[in-house]
Amino acid sequence: SDVFAEFDDKPLGAASVAQVHRAVLTEKYGGREVAIKIQRPSIESKLLGDVANLKQVSKTFRDLLPLDYYTVMSELEKQLADEFDFVAEAVAMDRIYQALTRSLDGTELTEPPIVLPRPVPGLISKRVLVMDYLKGVPLSRAREEMAKRGIDPDSPESKLFGRKLLKALTYSFGR
Numbered sequence: 149s150d151v152f153a154e155f156d157d158k159p160l161g162a163a164s165v166a167q168v169h170r171a172v173l174t175e176k177y178g179g180r181e182v183a184i185k186i187q188r189p190s191i192e193s194k195l196l197g198d199v200a201n202l203k204q205v206s207k208t209f210r211d212l213l214p215l216d217y218y219t220v221m222s223e224l225e226k227q228l229a230d231e232f233d234f235v236a237e238a239v240a241m242d243r244i245y246q247a248l249t250r251s252l253d254g255t256e257l258t259e260p261p262i263v264l265p266r267p268v269p270g271l272i273s274k275r276v277l278v279m280d281y282l283k284g285v286p287l288s289r290a291r292e293e294m295a296k297r298g299i300d301p302d303s304p305e306s307k308l309f310g311r312k313l314l315k316a317l318t319y320s321f322g323r
């Protein structure tokens with residue numbers, strides 16, 4: 149109650165590692181709407197334990213399998229370790245923001261081509277990440293949402309929007 153004035157119990161989304169809830173910060177923390185990514189309890193040890201078991205099995209049967217699953221599982225183990233560190237994720241979010249709000253030579257501030265959520269300093273831990281809440285529609289439902297609003301998804305305006313979005317995403321991923 150010290151940090152959140154509102155907190156939605158029902159998650160906005162959930163995956164194997166974490167789930168995300170919408171909340172509103174108290175005035176003490178800025179009073180803005182945020183998304184809170186919360187790691188599932190004990191998920192790190194469970195998933196890494198499963199990977200360790202798969203590594204052992206794949207090492208034992210390495211010569212009998214058509215693919216070197218031991219190497220695959222070893223790489224998965226390294227990648228998963230990053231997924232469990234929300235402090236590192238917040239640092240990466242800031243690096244992406246810095247890259248997209250600076251000119252190529254880094255000397256000038258520029259308007260980013262896409263809206264980016266920012267982590268909330270002081271409200272980040274290894275297992276909890278508080279960031280800006282961005283309202284929107286998933287790209288997978290964009291056509292459906294346009295139709296609901298009476299916009300023809302095949303109209304020239306819609307196609308222009310699609311081209312601008314693709315250009316912005318291509319630029320962002322390129323940076």
